[in-house]
Amino acid sequence: MLEQSVLEVFQRIVGAENVEHTKASLFSYSYDATPGFQSMPDAVLSPRNSEEIAKIIDVCREHRIPIVPRGSGTNLCGGTCPTEGGVVLLFKHMDKILEIDEENLTATVQPGVNTLDFIQAVEEKALFYPPDPSSMKISTIGGNISENSGGLRGLKYGVTRDYVLGLEVILANGKTIRTGGKLAKDVAGYDLTRLFVGAEGTLGIVTEATLKLIPPPETKQTILAIYDDIGAAARSVSSIIANKIIPATLEFLDQPTIKVVEDFARIGLPTEADAILLIEQDGAFEVVSRDILKIEAICLQENALNVSVAKTKKEAEALTTARRSALSALARLKPTTILEDATVPRSKVAEMVLAIKEIAQKHQVEICTFGHAGDGNLHPTCITDSRDKSEYERVEKAFEEIFEKAIELGGTITGEHGVGLMKAPFLEWKLGEAGVEAMKAIKTSLDPENILNPGKIFAKASRKRVVSGN
Amino acid sequence: MLEQSVLEVFQRIVGAENVEHTKASLFSYSYDATPGFQSMPDAVLSPRNSEEIAKIIDVCREHRIPIVPRGSGTNLCGGTCPTEGGVVLLFKHMDKILEIDEENLTATVQPGVNTLDFIQAVEEKALFYPPDPSSMKISTIGGNISENSGGLRGLKYGVTRDYVLGLEVILANGKTIRTGGKLAKDVAGYDLTRLFVGAEGTLGIVTEATLKLIPPPETKQTILAIYDDIGAAARSVSSIIANKIIPATLEFLDQPTIKVVEDFARIGLPTEADAILLIEQDGAFEVVSRDILKIEAICLQENALNVSVAKTKKEAEALTTARRSALSALARLKPTTILEDATVPRSKVAEMVLAIKEIAQKHQVEICTFGHAGDGNLHPTCITDSRDKSEYERVEKAFEEIFEKAIELGGTITGEHGVGLMKAPFLEWKLGEAGVEAMKAIKTSLDPENILNPGKIFAKASRKRVVSGN
Numbered sequence A, B: 001m002l003e004q005s006v007l008e009v010f011q012r013i014v015g016a017e018n019v020e021h022t023k024a025s026l027f028s029y030s031y032d033a034t035p036g037f038q039s040m041p042d043a044v045l046s047p048r049n050s051e052e053i054a055k056i057i058d059v060c061r062e063h064r065i066p067i068v069p070r071g072s073g074t075n076l077c078g079g080t081c082p083t084e085g086g087v088v089l090l091f092k093h094m095d096k097i098l099e100i101d102e103e104n105l106t107a108t109v110q111p112g113v114n115t116l117d118f119i120q121a122v123e124e125k126a127l128f129y130p131p132d133p134s135s136m137k138i139s140t141i142g143g144n145i146s147e148n149s150g151g152l153r154g155l156k157y158g159v160t161r162d163y164v165l166g167l168e169v170i171l172a173n174g175k176t177i178r179t180g181g182k183l184a185k186d187v188a189g190y191d192l193t194r195l196f197v198g199a200e201g202t203l204g205i206v207t208e209a210t211l212k213l214i215p216p217p218e219t220k221q222t223i224l225a226i227y228d229d230i231g232a233a234a235r236s237v238s239s240i241i242a243n244k245i246i247p248a249t250l251e252f253l254d255q256p257t258i259k260v261v262e263d264f265a266r267i268g269l270p271t272e273a274d275a276i277l278l279i280e281q282d283g284a285f286e287v288v289s290r291d292i293l294k295i296e297a298i299c300l301q302e303n304a305l306n307v308s309v310a311k312t313k314k315e316a317e318a319l320t321t322a323r324r325s326a327l328s329a330l331a332r333l334k335p336t337t338i339l340e341d342a343t344v345p346r347s348k349v350a351e352m353v354l355a356i357k358e359i360a361q362k363h364q365v366e367i368c369t370f371g372h373a374g375d376g377n378l379h380p381t382c383i384t385d386s387r388d389k390s391e392y393e394r395v396e397k398a399f400e401e402i403f404e405k406a407i408e409l410g411g412t413i414t415g416e417h418g419v420g421l422m423k424a425p426f427l428e429w430k431l432g433e434a435g436v437e438a439m440k441a442i443k444t445s446l447d448p449e450n451i452l453n454p455g456k457i458f459a460k461a462s463r464k465r466v467v468s469g470n
Helices: A004-014 A023-028 A052-064 A113-124 A141-145 A190-198 A230-240 A253-267 A285-301 A314-322 A328-332 A347-364 A387-409 A424-448 B003-012 B023-028 B050-065 B115-124 B141-147 B192-197 B231-242 B255-265 B285-301 B315-326 B324-332 B346-362 B391-407 B422-448
Strands: A042-047 A067-070 A086-090 A099-102 A105-108 A164-170 A175-182 A205-212 A220-227 A249-254 A274-281 A306-309 A336-339 A367-372 A377-384 B041-044 B067-072 B087-090 B097-101 B106-109 B166-171 B176-180 B207-214 B219-227 B249-254 B275-283 B308-309 B335-340 B367-372 B375-384
Touching: A004 A042, A004 A052, A023 A042, A023 A306, A023 B097, A052 A067, A052 A086, A052 A164, A052 A205, A067 A141, A067 A205, A099 A113, A099 B255, A105 A164, A113 A141, A141 A205, A164 A190, A175 B422, A190 B422, A220 A230, A220 A285, A220 A314, A220 A387, A230 A274, A230 A285, A230 A347, A249 A253, A249 A314, A249 A347, A249 B308, A249 B324, A253 A274, A253 A314, A253 A328, A253 A347, A253 A367, A274 A285, A274 A314, A285 A306, A285 B285, A314 A328, A314 B023, A328 A336, A336 A387, A336 B335, A347 A367, A347 A377, A347 A387, A377 A387, A377 B115, A377 B324, A387 B375, A424 B192, A424 B422, B003 B041, B003 B050, B023 B275, B041 B275, B050 B067, B050 B087, B067 B097, B067 B141, B067 B207, B097 B115, B106 B115, B115 B141, B141 B207, B166 B192, B166 B219, B176 B192, B219 B231, B219 B285, B231 B249, B231 B285, B231 B346, B249 B255, B249 B315, B249 B346, B255 B315, B255 B324, B255 B367, B275 B285, B285 B308, B324 B335, B346 B367, B346 B375, B346 B391, B375 B391, B391 B422
Parallel strands: A042 A086, A067 A086, B041 B087, B067 B087
Antiparallel strands: A099 A105, A105 A205, A164 A175, A164 A205, A220 A274, A220 A306, A249 A274, A249 A367, A336 A377, A367 A377, B097 B106, B106 B207, B166 B176, B166 B207, B219 B275, B219 B308, B249 B275, B249 B367, B335 B375, B367 B375
């Protein structure tokens, strides 16, 4: 609970109308899209500009009040759950596109701008901002930066980090810094820009971002390849890349996911197939035509049952939209949907998909697997009911084994969702004690009072590793 | 001076044959490619593996001995000058390409591998590693990582940072960490990989790197555009990009540079021209043909006197080689060559080039300007004689004004050369006091005893800013 006097200070800073502290408001911001994590904040503040944020930070530092910056709360790692109470910062008043600079191919935005709105504004200028997290209809650019969000176009175009050229950040000490700029190259000291990207609000509050834009691809084509063998689908992924083709999108859906998505989207997906690949290539017309022919041939050679190229833009969009709806489709089935994010080297996708299947069977839990196969970034998703304690324990054990397997294959515990609360106990599995220590040292150096999104990334205790092969 | 007992410890760790401490050896490693900086180390060590490096660090930490990791010393910021003595670490025994993984499109290398050897080994596997610093014939990948080196292909392909997927790093506390991996996506905690890239050896010693490879472009074409007006050349640069063409290379040379390079390379460059642009496009055959036609038309429209496409591969290579030789060509003229690295937003290139010309005239110093115009990354280069005290003072003043101007235009003090010793006094101009403080906090958190390349990046005192417009 905040003291009344502190609440009044906040009211003076942002205006009374921008301080919410009713039970209903606090409840609304006590959780995000991640199941299983909930904790009440003490107040919800909507500052109108950077100066107000600096003042809020000064008050929070003085009174040791946690600050949790929050975009739209679509993250899947509990990154914006106010575990230790304190204030949730909203960016609803800081949602402007400040500039689209067509000469330097950059955009400067406030953190609260909606991702899809921004992508569309850029497209209206015949430019292209590639990062396309599945939550982009709801998410904000500030949230994308904090989580270093990926998306379907990551294979060819990279992730949010690759498009952040400069930031305005307010540090825990209340000081404002500006990193980078409208610059293709900048090596003036440590790469703070990329340190703040993906830092989940634990190192500073991002208040403005300069983003890189690129010329849009001329055209795009979409392929659906159908398999009766998961291994063949995975081999197709490796084979396409080994043939020096980097598609814009290379998505994998296993049979349980296909069924659920078809039931939701009703576009005629082959529900009897063991797996499908959804492949998009974009670029110059001639290149796309040639790549699509090659991809078709490779999939058939790797024993796809059927390969079809979408004939119309509408047909292509239906396929992509269906894939993007996978989480929503799965979420309809049972009360709790846990979407995970284990990532492995591309060459290990087949092995990982099969391991997930075995682990699910072993623990008798229902796991659908889909994801960005070209990136090795899989989303094993469990539909369950968190109220069923015995099943939920089995789900947790299954996911621990999935993380363990990903690490064993040279992978990571999270490819694009972030650590937050959810993966914090597993961070050491990827980085070792010395790696986590190094990160903690950086955190402490920039936020010695631990007021910025405390409890995230670093767990109070690391989870013990399951001993594999039992 | 190191105590004899410490020298003996080093001899036991790396073998007596890998400890150099004769005056001649120490002298050889007392400077790098940067004029004006020299300082004797106490010993030069050539460890054979990571374990030996960890042991060296332990000894250095105990005795507070500075460690200066050094590739080939081609950097232009005094980054490897052992200002505070101590040991210089060489990587001549750690120069292997450990793996080229054609399935995951990655390579794993030791830091001492020569950049060009590596690029060629990758090309033999029909893959492509784009970062191509002008020093690549001599430089090492470890050095490139420490300086986040750029190169001529940076406009389209990015810099070294964009190709580092994972690192093995030994920290100042002697512990070894592994960041990233053969992974297209990884958000497990802070982005340590990119923090170590460009950290100039001040945060840890890189002992292994996993690099990203891409499919090579099918073909490449080269254009030479000749101008009698610098402004027209700069406008062509902006206009090409505004027309949504991103060339692989977009280099600018002013008249003094053209003359010197022609005198060196003798390939028929137009020495009467006010400026030339050297433009390369690579990619699929149809796209390159189309882009080259468009670029030709744009340059003519912007009043190029003449635009010619290289007819043979040999002719194209002669042009690129001539550009790459600019520093060597200039260095022949006078005893001291200072190559700077001011970088501005692309739209400000014309203004910056003209400002450099005016500043040179004002201070009566000879400055040639060339560089990566597409990146806004210019290399104003002064040929002078450091023994001529009065001229050298004017050179220093001129460069201060150049940095000031770059910052004023939204640019940075260094685009690809790094801060090292040379730019340290100017870092605050770019980052402000709070920015430098944040970087220092990170440095101190990872290297509290300040043994890793001390004196670099952070200056004892910031240079006072020249007041513009006097």
